[in-house]
Amino acid sequence: MKRVLFSAPFQIEFEDVANPVRRPGEALLQVRYVGICGSDLHTYRGASTLARYPVVPGHELCCEVLESEGALSPGVTVVVEPLLACGVCYPCRVGRYNCCEALRVLGVQTDGGMAERISLPLKNLHPLPATADPSYGPLVETLSIGFHACKRARVEKGDRVLVIGAGPIGLGAALVAQDKGAEVGILDKLDERLHLAQEVGIDLALRPEDGWQGEVLRRFDGQPSVVIEAVGSPRTLEGAIEVVSAAGRVVFVGWTSESPSWRPDLFLRKELELLGSRNSCGIFPEVIEFYCRHLAKLKRMVTHRYKMERVEEAMRLLDTPGGGAMKVILEW
Ligand SMILES: [Zn+2]
Ligand SMILES: [Zn+2]
Structure with missing residues (x-):
């Protein structure tokens, strides 16, 4: 063979x-x-x-x-x-x-x-x-990767879930979160990926341009309770921790060996859960x-x-x- x-x-x-x-x-x-x-x-x-x-x-x-x-x-x-x-x-x-x-x-x-x-x-x-x-x-x-990420974050009806990265893993996670009854938004730099996300029913699909965090808050009418990072870059990891609501959950499913810089006080003040999600x-x-x-x-x-x-x-x-x-x- x-x-x-x-x-x-x-x-x-x-x-x-x-x-x-x-x-x-x-x-x-x-x-x-x-x-x-x-x-x-x-x-x-x-x-x-x-x-x-x-x-x-x-x-x-x-x-x-x-x-x-x-x-x-x-x-x-x-x-x-x-x-x-x-x-x-x-x-x-x-x-x-x-x-x-x-x-x-x-x-x-x-x-x-x-x-x-x-x-x-x-x-x-x-x-x-x-x-x-x-x-x-x-x-x-x-899909199992995004499904597991949603499971790690205990996504349920009433959650506002922001997914960073609209590749196959991120878009899969967004569709799973929506299926579980959450309100879902997705970010990506590539227009074709945002169009695809909208075509399959993720209406809130944004480019992460200057001021994206304010736009997410406005469109969600509040901060996301869950952020799923599906890019694997230090900057998006930092953005996830900044934008998530207090008492929220941040799931890292993107893979990077570069270090983000975290504000430990922010993490503590918000009492965040940071969750790795693998396979x-x-x-x-x-x-x-x-x-x-x-x-x-x-x-x-x-x-x-x-x-x-x-x-x-x-x-x-x-x-x-x-x-x-x-x-x-x-x-x-
Ligand atoms: Zn794979
Ligand atoms: Zn073992």
């Missing part, structure tokens, strides 16, 4: 290897659709702090079962929860395997799904209803239900599709500022 290797920064190779062998407790899968995530782009650029070369990228996967045991019969379409946790560390013991101390994410710390076939533990596989379009299946993993934990069935209910809207997030042979073209597009790509899906 063929698989894709990221072997060095900006270097992609196709490799011919033997089919994976299914071990007990696993299913052998035919990979059909693979979404490209921002973290795949970081790895492609050589900017990932977690991935090592060479690696088979890809963790947003929709597959068909070829060979299995238990309830999953051959032919069933599944989406993949791409986390392999140790099961014994403290976070694993308290049920938070998404931040396992020895976590291996497919396509990051271990080979992922840009391969024709892959064998994975049954517990990582979630069937997609036969009525749901599998060609958008990789979006389930994308997702035990929510794939809920996310699949959300995906099925909102698929017509969610389809708008997929701007480009390529056959896997053209993966290099897809990566170059995503690497181009202003290239217009939102979610790109590859197909074997």
Whole structure:
């Protein structure tokens, strides 16, 4: 079978290897659709702090079962929860395997799904209803990130939620928050992303220009009770803490290793909760239900599709500022 290797920064190779062998407790899968995530782009650029070369990228996967045991019969379409946790560390013991101390994410710390076939533990596989379009299946993993961020912030009806960043993760979080009954606003520098947010029902979509904080307060008629930072930049982290209401929650889902400068007195005076949000934990069935209910809207997030042979073209597009790509899906 063929698989894709990221072997060095900006270097992609196709490799011919033997089919994976299914071990007990696993299913052998035919990979059909693979979404490209921002973290795949970081790895492609050589900017990932977690991935090592060479690696088979890809963790947003929709597959068909070829060979299995238990309830999953051959032919069933599944989406993949791409986390392999140790099961014994403290976070694993308290049920938070998404931040396992020895976590291996497919396509990051271990080979992922840009391969024709892959064998994975049954517990990582979630069937997609036969009525749901599998060609958008990789979006389930994308949505799980924003879904988990909303869960961390305990978003509910009556909350005013501001999402910073209208990429696939941020827009997903905004749609989930809206579905939970919150009033939602979103910020982004890119007009095309703001237009898309408005088209899928997030009316309050703003550019973070001078005075954006005042505009958010005016449009929300108050401060947001929750801010979800989905950019990963020190400035937006600082802005999140400034704009959020007292007794509010700030969730960091964007990834950066640069330090923001915080005013500890502001944090204390507002009695804020600062919450990290990494991957997702035990929510794939809920996310699949959300995906099925909102698929017509969610389809708008997929701007480009390529056959896997053209993966290099897809990566170059995503690497181009202003290239217009939102979610790109590859197909074997
Ligand atoms: Zn991802
Ligand atoms: Zn662990």
